[in-house]
Amino acid sequence: MTTGAMTPYRSQASSGHERFWHLLHAEFTKFRTVRGWVITMIIAILATSAFVFLSSRAQCSAGGSACPPPPAGPGGEPVADAFYFAHQPLTGNGTITVQLTSLTGEFQNQNANGQSVMEPEGPQPWSKAGIIIKENTSQGSAYAAMMVTGSHGVRMQWNYVNDTPGLTGSVSASSPRWLRLVRTGDTIAGYDSADGTHWTLAGTATLPGLPATVQGGLFAASPNDSTSAITLATGVFRHVGLSWPATGWTGTNVGGTISVNGVGVPGSLRQSGGALTVSGSGDISPLAGNFSVLTVQTALFGSFAAMIALIVVGVMFITAEYRRGMIRVSLTASPRRGRLLAAKAIVIGAVSFVTGMIAAALAIAVGTRVLGKGGLPLSPVPALTEVRMIVGTGALLAVAAVLALAIGTILKRSAAAVTTVIAATFIPFLLAILPPSPLGLREWLLRITPAAAFSVQQAQPQYSQVIASYTPNGGYYPLAGWAGLAVECAWAAVALTLASYLLRRRDA
Amino acid sequence: MNNALHAEWTKVRTVAGPAWLLSGVIALTVALGTVAASAAQCRSAACGIDPAKISFTGIYLGQAVVAVAGVLAIGNEYSTGMIRLSLTAVPQRLTLLFAKAAVLAVPVLIASLLAVAASAVIGWLILPGRGFTPGHGYASLTAGADLRAVVGAILYLTLIALLSLGVAAAVRDSAVAIGLVLGLLYVFPIVASLVSDATVSRHLQQIGPMSAGLDIQATIGVKNLPLTPWQGLGVVALWTAGALLLGAVVLKFRDA
Numbered sequence: 001m002t003t004g005a006m007t008p009y010r011s012q013a014s015s016g017h018e019r020f021w022h023l024l025h026a027e028f029t030k031f032r033t034v035r036g037w038v039i040t041m042i043i044a045i046l047a048t049s050a051f052v053f054l055s056s057r058a059q060c061s062a063g064g065s066a067c068p069p070p071p072a073g074p075g076g077e078p079v080a081d082a083f084y085f086a087h088q089p090l091t092g093n094g095t096i097t098v099q100l101t102s103l104t105g106e107f108q109n110q111n112a113n114g115q116s117v118m119e120p121e122g123p124q125p126w127s128k129a130g131i132i133i134k135e136n137t138s139q140g141s142a143y144a145a146m147m148v149t150g151s152h153g154v155r156m157q158w159n160y161v162n163d164t165p166g167l168t169g170s171v172s173a174s175s176p177r178w179l180r181l182v183r184t185g186d187t188i189a190g191y192d193s194a195d196g197t198h199w200t201l202a203g204t205a206t207l208p209g210l211p212a213t214v215q216g217g218l219f220a221a222s223p224n225d226s227t228s229a230i231t232l233a234t235g236v237f238r239h240v241g242l243s244w245p246a247t248g249w250t251g252t253n254v255g256g257t258i259s260v261n262g263v264g265v266p267g268s269l270r271q272s273g274g275a276l277t278v279s280g281s282g283d284i285s286p287l288a289g290n291f292s293v294l295t296v297q298t299a300l301f302g303s304f305a306a307m308i309a310l311i312v313v314g315v316m317f318i319t320a321e322y323r324r325g326m327i328r329v330s331l332t333a334s335p336r337r338g339r340l341l342a343a344k345a346i347v348i349g350a351v352s353f354v355t356g357m358i359a360a361a362l363a364i365a366v367g368t369r370v371l372g373k374g375g376l377p378l379s380p381v382p383a384l385t386e387v388r389m390i391v392g393t394g395a396l397l398a399v400a401a402v403l404a405l406a407i408g409t410i411l412k413r414s415a416a417a418v419t420t421v422i423a424a425t426f427i428p429f430l431l432a433i434l435p436p437s438p439l440g441l442r443e444w445l446l447r448i449t450p451a452a453a454f455s456v457q458q459a460q461p462q463y464s465q466v467i468a469s470y471t472p473n474g475g476y477y478p479l480a481g482w483a484g485l486a487v488e489c490a491w492a493a494v495a496l497t498l499a500s501y502l503l504r505r506r507d508a
Numbered sequence: 509m510n511n512a513l514h515a516e517w518t519k520v521r522t523v524a525g526p527a528w529l530l531s532g533v534i535a536l537t538v539a540l541g542t543v544a545a546s547a548a549q550c551r552s553a554a555c556g557i558d559p560a561k562i563s564f565t566g567i568y569l570g571q572a573v574v575a576v577a578g579v580l581a582i583g584n585e586y587s588t589g590m591i592r593l594s595l596t597a598v599p600q601r602l603t604l605l606f607a608k609a610a611v612l613a614v615p616v617l618i619a620s621l622l623a624v625a626a627s628a629v630i631g632w633l634i635l636p637g638r639g640f641t642p643g644h645g646y647a648s649l650t651a652g653a654d655l656r657a658v659v660g661a662i663l664y665l666t667l668i669a670l671l672s673l674g675v676a677a678a679v680r681d682s683a684v685a686i687g688l689v690l691g692l693l694y695v696f697p698i699v700a701s702l703v704s705d706a707t708v709s710r711h712l713q714q715i716g717p718m719s720a721g722l723d724i725q726a727t728i729g730v731k732n733l734p735l736t737p738w739q740g741l742g743v744v745a746l747w748t749a750g751a752l753l754l755g756a757v758v759l760k761f762r763d764a
Contacts, residue, residue, distance in 0.1 A: 036684075054699065054708050291704045301699045305691060312687035319683065323587055376704070414683035415576050415583060419690065423572045426694040430568060431544075433701045435557075441547045473701050 023334050023343040031347055034320075037313050041355045044306040048359035049366045051302030055294075056370040069377045070287055071139035071255070073160040074207075076380040078287040081139040081160075082255030083221035084267020084280025085132070088247045090183070090216040096131045097180045097241040098218065099196060100148050101173045101275075103129050105222060108230040108265060118232060118265065123150030126285075126465060127222040129235025129278060131179050133188055134215050135207070139255045144188035144205040145219065145284070146179040148235065154179070155465070156190035158205035160286045163465040166192040166202035176238075186210050196239070216242075217249065220267060220280035223467065230258055230265050234279040249276075258282050288460060289468025290476070294376045296386065297459035297475050299367025303393050304426075306359055310352045310397050311421045314404030317348050319414040327508045337503045341409060345496060348405050349398045356397030360390040381459045388481055392456030399488045400425065403450065406495035409503055424491075425450045433473050442471070443478040450491045452477070455484030512598045512607040520611050525584075529577040530619035533665070537570030537623035538630065545631050550639035559640050560657040560727040563631025567661060567722070570623055571668050574616055575689045578672025581612045582755075583682030591764050601759045605677060609752065612669055620665035624658055660724025660741055667741075668693070671717070671748040677755025692747070693718040710734050717747045 031037060073079040090096075105123035108116050130147030144158035146166070154166030154177055171177050178193040187206050191199040218240070222233035249269060257264035258281040267280035287293050321327040334340045364386060372378030381389075400421070408417040428449035432442040446452050455477035462470045470476035477484060520526050544565035550557050582605075585591040598604040668689075676685035696716025700709045713719040713734040723733045723740030730737060 051699065054703050054712075055705055057705055057708070294704060298702075298704065301702055304695050304698055308687050308691040308695065312683050316683050414587075414681075415579050415686045418683050418686045419572050419576050422687070422690045422694065423569060426690070426698065427568050427572075429698060430694060431565070433698065475702070 020339060020343065023339060024346060026333070027343045027347040028351075031317065031351060037316070040309050040313050041351065044309040044355055045359040045362060047309070048300070048302030048306045049363045051305065052299045052363055052367045052370060054301065055298040055367075056373055072377075072379075073140050073286065074142045075159070075161070077161065078293055078377065078379050079140055079160045080223075080283045080285050080287055081141075082253075082258055082282025083128075083219050083284055084269070084278060084282075085134070085137060085215070085217060085219050085252045085254050086249045086269045086276065086278055087134075087137065087215040087217035087252065088242075088249060089213050090133065090242075090244055091213045093182075093184050094216065095180065095182045095241075095243040096133070096216050097178065097196075097239070098131055098237045099176050099178050099239040100129060100171055100235055100237055101176045102234075102236040103127065103148050103150065103171050104234045105150065106232040106234070107225055108232075121231075123233055124222050124225055124231050125149070125151040126283070126467060127220075127231065127233035128155075128284070129220040129233055129237075129280075130218070131181050132217065132219045133181050133183055135210060137215055137252045137254055142207040142210060143284070144181065144190065144207060146181055146190040146192060146202065147219075148177050148179070150222075150233070152465075154192045154202065156203035156205070157284070157465070158188070158203075159207065160284065161463070162203075162205065163463075164203040166190070166200070167194060178239075181216070183210075183214070183216075218269075218276060218278045219284075220278045221282045221284055222280065223283040223285075226467075230281055232265055232267075232279050232281050234277060237276045237278065238274060240276060253280075255282060283466075285466045286463055288463045288466045288470070290471055290474025292468070292474075293379050293460055294372055295379055295381050295459035295475075296364045296367045296371065297381075297389070297457055298371060299363045300360060300389065300393060300457050302363060303356070303360065303397065303457070306356065307397055307400050307425070308422060310355065310401045311404040311425075312418055314348050314352070314401035315408035315414055315417040315421070317344060318405055318408040319412060319417060322412050322508075323414075331508050338500045341405075341496070341500050341503055345402050345405055349402045352401035353394040353398035355394075357390055357394030359397075360393035364390060385459060389457050389459060392481060392485060395485055396453045396456055396488065399453065399485070399492050400450070403488070403492040403495055406492060406499040409499035410495065421450075429454065429472075433471075446472055446478050446484070448487065450488045452479055452484040453488035455479045456481040509603055509607070512600075512603050513610060515594075515597065516604075516607040516611040520581075520615065525580060526577060526615065529573055529580070530615055533570045533573045533577070533616075533619045534623040534626065536573060537566035538626045539566065540569045541566035541627035542630050542634070545634040545638065548635065548638050548640075550641075550644050553644045555639070555644065556729065557640075558726055558728045559631060559635050560628075560654065560725050561722070562635065563627050564624065564657065564661050564722075564725050566623070566627055567665065567725075570620075571665060571693060571718070572690060574620070574665050574669045575672040575693070576686060577616060578612060578669035579676040579682050579685045579689065581608050581669075581673050581676070583676040583680075583685055586676075586680045586764075587682060595764050602756055605673075605752075605756055605759055609670055609673055612673055613666055616669040617662065617666045620662045623665070624661045628654075628658055654727060656737060657725045657727055660737060663741060664721045664724060664744060667721070667744045667748045668717070671744070671751045674748065674751030674753070674755035678751065678758045680758075692716075714743065717744045720744060 070078040106118040109119045127150040128147040132145035134143035135141035153168035178196045180191040182189045189204045190202040193199045220233045222231040251269045257266045270277040404421045411417045428445040429451040432445045548562045672689045697719040700712035720740040720743035724737040
């Protein structure tokens with residue numbers, strides 16, 4: 001044996017950056033080569049789409065009997081479009097100016113003989129009277145309007161979903177409101193004023209493709225009250241100024257006469273002493289609130305099942321190593337334990353993200369074809385919202401899988417970890433949607449628990465100008481889409497930090 | 509049979525896990541029930557809130573721990589390889605499963621009894637202060653319905669433990685088994701209350717073991733339930749029987 005000078009050992013391993021890439025590759029190989037996990041991902045994708053068929057025959061929910069589909073607005077969205085319209089044709093550009101001196105309300109009640117009578121009460125919060133320029137008198141056509149509301153001041157609204165505030169405060173003879181609409185081509189500008197001299201721009205609406213001849217005039221509408229009783233709003237107009245030669249008013253109950261139990265309340269127009277009094281029921285607004293609209297959000301119910309599958313895989317991605325003692329090999333190969341956990345989190349997160357996105361995109365594609373066949377029409381969702389729902393579902397499931405990985409690392413036991421993550425997500429959600437819990441508590445559950453992240457799937461915005469029941473059961477969440485996801489991310493980040501700390505401190 | 513039972517009982521008795529889990533069932537059930545009862549509020553005579561359902565809200569959480577106990581009763585043996593030793597000692601495989609079911613069911617039944625009874629007492633103490641008063645129609649709860657809710661909740665938890673045992677025997681992996689059981693329990697009621705099709709929703713509530721099984725707790729509005737209370741518990745029993753049967757078939761005919 002020769003005892004020559006030994007060359008000291010030099011690690012052949014390259015820079016840390018490259019080693020992390022190897023670590024990621026190693027972890028991905030671990031994932032890809034476990035057949036059960038890959039099959040679970042495929043099942044999660046298919047199961048998500050399978051759930052779509054549960055809603056494919058959803059019907060309009062008017063007492064169990066079929067009801068006519070609601071009118072569709074210019075964007076294709078279902079709308080309420082019923083009001084009393086005193087109108088005359090307006091060709092080309094023009095201006096309407098009015099002074100509104102009073103807005104009062106009535107509601108339909110039953111007298112001692114069981115007959116329906118209208119009794120006075122204050123106007124509904126969103127009772128409306130004002131001026132409107134509308135494409136024609138059919139439901140769902142384009143419009144722009146300036147109005148005084150029951151308790152939200154002057155508003156400008158157009159094409160059902162748009163609403164901007166003007167002057168505040170209520171209207172009376174001593175404190176009237178002046179309203180003005182100016183049509184210039186496809187653009188309609190709304191102005192308001194307290195004295196008829198000093199005007200403020202409230203908003204500008206663009207109504208693409210507005211025909212040359214439209215209907216302009218006065219209107220009144222009043223949505224049903226909280227007990228579903230018909231209500232009536234009455235506005236008193238003076239100093240009606242038209243920029244075109246007046247042709248006399250035609251009165252139309254747009255959408256027919258509103259009736260409940262067969263007793264209708266038609267709107268009316270009365271003229272006396274320079275004042276026009278317009279009364280009307282109904283509303284001009286988007287349909288909103290629980291179960292009033294069917295959207296592709298319904299197609300994503302399967303993501304609850306997919307989430308459970310991904311939580312199981314996320315937990316097993318680390319607990320399987322503990323169970324087989326593989327963790328010691330992994331930690332020998334990657335002595336910097338935090339990096340091992342980071343690599344695992346990235347791999348399981350990325351795989352789950354892609355799985356979730358494919359699942360959501362497929363479910364929405366299937367949903368677009370099969371939903372809305374049962375009478376309740378499928379209402380369109382803006383493309384950007386749809387992208388948010390698909391990417392968001394991917395992120396929602398990815399963060400759940402990472403949370404599961406972290407809890408699995410902390411607890412080291414599969415069953416306990418799977419149960420913890422599922423319970424932390426699903427029990428708050430259940431408590432939020434099942435009847436016994438009070439509504440305030442429900443909202444908090446969907447603000448602070450990981451279940452908040454499902455808000456990213458909400459398709460319909462909550463309209464402040466429509467009073468309705470907006471609860472998680474109907475698909476409305478208390479947090480905005482990405483904010484809910486951020487809550488889940490915060491949980492995952494805390495769990496991952498704790499997991500990383502414990503992994504470094506504990507013996508494997 | 510007696511020897512198999514005795515052996516299984518020794519296993520349960522001499523490891524810390526089951527005792528912790530069963531204490532967890534009691535603690536979590538009572539804790540969540542207390543929170544739910546303290547948050548509940550009945551403001552009018554027509555508030556329509558079922559006091560028994562409020563008191564037993566903790567079962568949402570307690571059943572998850574019961575399921576873990578059921579899964580681990582056999583899942584732990586698969587993960588450690590102990591199952592091969594057990595089957596060598598008790599070659600009649602169905603006897604082994606039966607012994608496991610028995611030593612699981614009895615302690616779970618006792619823990620459930622304690623959890624449910626404590627939840628009922630806490631509800632009974634807290635709820636009158638939250639508006640569940642005689643003036644709001646909660647004067648004398650029909651004793652029959654109340655007793656049914658208590659007994660039903662105890663039986664429900666025990667059935668869920670056995671259901672979990674059956675699933676774990678069939679899939680032989682704790683993580684997968686608990687995922688399946690909790691998915692079965694939680695996904696049905698969530699989808700049932702989100703889906704806008706009333707018929708589908710009602711069917712999901714009839715099929716799902718959790719929504720059907722918790723019908724037994726109803727003390728008001730029993731006529732409007734998708735199933736009668738005992739039918740609901742019957743649905744859970746069917747799921748449990750199915751899972752145990754599947755577990756038994758797998759255990760009998762597959763290599764361990």
